[in-house]
Amino acid sequence: MGDVHLVKLRNLTIRTHARQLVSEIDLDCYEGRVTALMGPSGSGKSLTARAVMGCLDVDPGLVDGTLHYPALDDRDWYAPVRGQGMRAQRRLLKDSAPLRGSYFTYSPQAASSALNPGRTLGQQLALAIRRRRQPPEDLSRAIRDLLSEVGLAPSDSRLLPSEMSGGMNQRAALAIAVAPLPRLVIADEPETGLDPVLTRGVIELMVDVCRDHRCGLLLISHHQQTVDKIADDVVHLPGVEVAP
Numbered sequence: 001m002g003d004v005h006l007v008k009l010r011n012l013t014i015r016t017h018a019r020q021l022v023s024e025i026d027l028d029c030y031e032g033r034v035t036a037l038m039g040p041s042g043s044g045k046s047l048t049a050r051a052v053m054g055c056l057d058v059d060p061g062l063v064d065g066t067l068h069y070p071a072l073d074d075r076d077w078y079a080p081v082r083g084q085g086m087r088a089q090r091r092l093l094k095d096s097a098p099l100r101g102s103y104f105t106y107s108p109q110a111a112s113s114a115l116n117p118g119r120t121l122g123q124q125l126a127l128a129i130r131r132r133r134q135p136p137e138d139l140s141r142a143i144r145d146l147l148s149e150v151g152l153a154p155s156d157s158r159l160l161p162s163e164m165s166g167g168m169n170q171r172a173a174l175a176i177a178v179a180p181l182p183r184l185v186i187a188d189e190p191e192t193g194l195d196p197v198l199t200r201g202v203i204e205l206m207v208d209v210c211r212d213h214r215c216g217l218l219l220i221s222h223h224q225q226t227v228d229k230i231a232d233d234v235v236h237l238p239g240v241e242v243a244p
Helices: 045-052 085-099 121-129 139-149 154-158 166-178 196-212 224-230
Strands: 005-016 020-030 034-038 060-068 104-107 184-188 216-221 233-236
Touching: 005 045, 005 216, 020 034, 020 045, 020 216, 020 233, 034 045, 034 224, 045 060, 045 184, 045 216, 060 085, 104 166, 121 139, 121 154, 121 166, 139 154, 139 166, 166 184, 166 196, 184 196, 196 216, 196 224, 216 224
Parallel strands: 034 216, 034 233, 104 184, 184 216
Antiparallel strands: 005 020, 005 060
């Protein structure tokens, strides 16, 4: 595999006192590749994505698994957490905080929840761009370039999320996700709330933009047809059936 290895997750197992939430998941993400995580609602897809980012807050929570970011270092981020309960998981959340918004970004299911309702799109893009290791000298141009990449007009930078359509919000969320130049974008069912035509356009745009930026894409989905078209690698959660 010549692509840069971004995430190496092995044997992820998470449970509450009452039941198993995620069992023995292996997952890899690579630069420039699309990894799809599949399963129906309630199968643990979003929980797995949060675990990839070090966001765990379940009691007792992580009972087994290892997490490496090979492109960053050789540390097992789960080593101090396995079997140690919520207090250790909160330390992991704090320790991994600098990686969120830099090494990886997360786009939640509803695009509107990724956007600040009180800030214009331009203001939110500016904040995301400033998270780059080397922020650009011409911030306005960087904002215009990002808007162009996702098919939005320069004038859209003045809009609030409530003034944009669902499709525009999804494009805006994508622009914000790639603005910091992360190594990995995690998209949690970006097709939620969109009609089939918009879904196809948004997913294809997301793949194109991520590949243009040479970042990996972890796509959470339960739509087999979408995944068949765009995924390089697919991970099915054990014991679940995927929707056609």
